[in-house]
Amino acid sequence: MEDSNQNITAKAVRSLKWSALTEVVSRTAGPIIFVVLARLLTPDDFGVMATAMIAISFSQMFWDAGLSKALIQTKACPEEAAHVVFWTNVILGLLIYLLLFIAAPAIALFFKSPASCPVLRVLALQIVLASLTSVQQALFVRDLNFRGLFWIKLLTALIPAFFSIPLALYGYGVWALVAGSLAGQIINLLLLWRKSDWRPQFRYDWFMARSLFTFGFWVLLESIGAWLIVWGDNLIVGHFLGVHDLGVYRTGWMMVTIIFGLVLNPFLPILYPTFSRMQDDLPTLKSAFHRVNRVIFALALPMGTGLLLLGSETALLLFGEKWQGLGFVLGVLGFMYGISWLVGINAELYRAMGRPDMNTKLMYFALLYYIPAYYITAQYGLDTFTMTRLAVAVVATPIHIYLCVKLLGLSTFYIWQDGKPMILATICMAVGITSLKWWLLSFVNITHAAISLGVLVFAGCLIYFVCLWLLDRDFILNTSSLLKRSTI
Numbered sequence: 001m002e003d004s005n006q007n008i009t010a011k012a013v014r015s016l017k018w019s020a021l022t023e024v025v026s027r028t029a030g031p032i033i034f035v036v037l038a039r040l041l042t043p044d045d046f047g048v049m050a051t052a053m054i055a056i057s058f059s060q061m062f063w064d065a066g067l068s069k070a071l072i073q074t075k076a077c078p079e080e081a082a083h084v085v086f087w088t089n090v091i092l093g094l095l096i097y098l099l100l101f102i103a104a105p106a107i108a109l110f111f112k113s114p115a116s117c118p119v120l121r122v123l124a125l126q127i128v129l130a131s132l133t134s135v136q137q138a139l140f141v142r143d144l145n146f147r148g149l150f151w152i153k154l155l156t157a158l159i160p161a162f163f164s165i166p167l168a169l170y171g172y173g174v175w176a177l178v179a180g181s182l183a184g185q186i187i188n189l190l191l192l193w194r195k196s197d198w199r200p201q202f203r204y205d206w207f208m209a210r211s212l213f214t215f216g217f218w219v220l221l222e223s224i225g226a227w228l229i230v231w232g233d234n235l236i237v238g239h240f241l242g243v244h245d246l247g248v249y250r251t252g253w254m255m256v257t258i259i260f261g262l263v264l265n266p267f268l269p270i271l272y273p274t275f276s277r278m279q280d281d282l283p284t285l286k287s288a289f290h291r292v293n294r295v296i297f298a299l300a301l302p303m304g305t306g307l308l309l310l311g312s313e314t315a316l317l318l319f320g321e322k323w324q325g326l327g328f329v330l331g332v333l334g335f336m337y338g339i340s341w342l343v344g345i346n347a348e349l350y351r352a353m354g355r356p357d358m359n360t361k362l363m364y365f366a367l368l369y370y371i372p373a374y375y376i377t378a379q380y381g382l383d384t385f386t387m388t389r390l391a392v393a394v395v396a397t398p399i400h401i402y403l404c405v406k407l408l409g410l411s412t413f414y415i416w417q418d419g420k421p422m423i424l425a426t427i428c429m430a431v432g433i434t435s436l437k438w439w440l441l442s443f444v445n446i447t448h449a450a451i452s453l454g455v456l457v458f459a460g461c462l463i464y465f466v467c468l469w470l471l472d473r474d475f476i477l478n479t480s481s482l483l484k485r486s487t488i
Contacts, residue, residue: 038319082200307335
């Protein structure tokens, strides 16, 4: 038994690099492709695409119903479970596609966007395609075969660009995005079926199905809450403000998540298992939490502040003048993510301490004020709505701080104690960027926007790290060692 556990651990460690590499490559390639398409297409095109994705993303929760995760987790015969999951997902996928096809005119009417109807009917085919690959993908994850998944996800992420970009150049608008998305799903299907040895058979174990659905129900419940958190704002913006503002908002949100995800998401896979090993040693766990929290703090706060100060310049340079209003959205949402990430690792801590229920409870509690706030403020325009997103994130932060204080016995002011040097360094950075930006605007023509932005980013980073070095040199030295080891 001990040898088996050691083998699993060793396999997990080997798989981690492929999982991390997949994340880095996809998040590096994605933004480049995204920016190119945004330069070629319009906010309306992205808005129409977003309306379809809102409906599809909601539907996707139900065709899978948590069964793929149940397949990964189940201790029963995985072969039998795989057949149950496959045929269930295929049947549900076909039924849901039919429902979306019929409901497409009503959904288009909800968003006041006639163009959304044909787009949704075509794009929803990806639900059927995804249902044919859910088992193969789950088995790759169950076997910790992230090396195999790496090449599949790499090609799936890159090849659609060869469809979308040429079609966008030839003026196909939103259909360029649709073609790229469907091409990605088709390529994913072909590669997974080619690489996987598993093949479906015409059999169905009803007893096992009941067991899988029991597990999947709780996954589905959490997924619905997560969907409302992630897509609820898009739903309300699209309904009240139309596809143009939805395209602007969605694009700003995607850029912010890409930026923060690329820098901070690689921390998450190692936190849960690391914290879990320490859950019975509270002093060690507290120490580890403080160390990791300070690293996150040191990255998230200056990134969010930088986007707040340079959002307009970044949006103008990357997307062009047709994306009016994107700079404000990018800046405010960037700062919001910087604030949110100050408690961004708390979810991993709750799970590691045997309290996964806290995430679900907090998610549904947040919805009690998220959705009403979104509903009210969306009627006053995109800028007001975006500021509301920042406000509700600020409100949520003290709740997570309170829970951490209770769970770990931390000081009520642990955020200030952990982040004091970073806060002061970020303030110095903000003053420096603001002063330099004012000077550059006086002497540098707009045609040199790229150079100006580059100078501001470089100066901001330099000021921040010099100040942080002067304020807390030991933190920088210790963090360098920590990141090299990729452990706490």
